[in-house]
Amino acid sequence: MATDRLKGNLDLLLLAALAAGPAHGYALVRRLRDRSDGVLDLQEGTVYPALHRLEHEGFITSSWTEGERRPRKVYALSGAGQRKLAGERAEWDRFRAAVGSILGGTA
């Protein structure tokens, strides 16, 4: 169930992970896993189509850097991405509050 929810919110999570600073794909996977205490442990390859889509839509930018052993693609949040993240966060907060109030009421 966590995996399904994760897929539905992957764009938002990736933007949030990038808000902490530029990172390459694997570092983002690690951030998601670490910050969720291992709950959000997704199939790692699935982050790349999402990253490429976000890049295509202009929410993130990328650059190639020379890593220790090979070229490395590093992603960063763009201005549009920051605005999108802020909007998505506000929407998520409203959604969470609404669901929380319902679940809390039935508990």
Place this chain on the structure above:
Amino acid sequence: MSDPIHSYLDELSRHLHGSREARRRILVEVEDHLREKVRELGAAGYNDADSEALAIVHFGPARQMGRELSPLPECWAVAIARAFRAGLLAGLLLIVLGLSMMAAVPLDRLFGGTLDASAASMPIVVEWRNHPCALTAGTCVVRSWVPQSGTSVLIVFGAGYLAVGAMTLLVLAFVQRRLLQVSTGHRWPAALFGLAAMLVALWGLRTWDGEVFLAGAVWVPMSALFLVVALVMVVRRPARPVSPA
């Protein structure tokens, strides 16, 4: 013993559709991810073989990931592949037809048959608009090099079919290299373009009053274009495969 990461990247590459450059960038990025994962698992105490196997499992099946990572949507890739196969068949049929027409005359002479090529007097109209012609009572008599009947028409048209078939295959080869995923790294497309240049030039060869020349309007630029493409493909080095760490 083959590197499992390389084997995985090879398989992923087979399922990626898009330009060679886009596919290469994806493969470099995926390899970086997998090597980083292997390094992390190794630091956690896994041996090399287990680390590589786990990294691949965690990344996802090559077929699925290739589909999701492809710069070119799969439906487009399938449509292009079908069009490619149809074009390939058409090109080959034209070549076979051209060869059979060209072979008809010498085979006929070889075996002493009586080839009646009058049936091959197709509605050919070769007009010489840009070349000198005999003037008769003020009227330009347009002379046709291609005979309206006779066995030589088979050779001429056979060469034409051959050239068109070869050009079809060359265009398909070019499209395949650019859109589909055939990173052969070989020089055969260059050789085909060179062959096309020669065929087109031969097709454009004309005789006029005993002199042989190349009819210029279409054939010279087309032949030159194929020749330039062939040279560019020879000079330009093919993209290197993803290098190991």
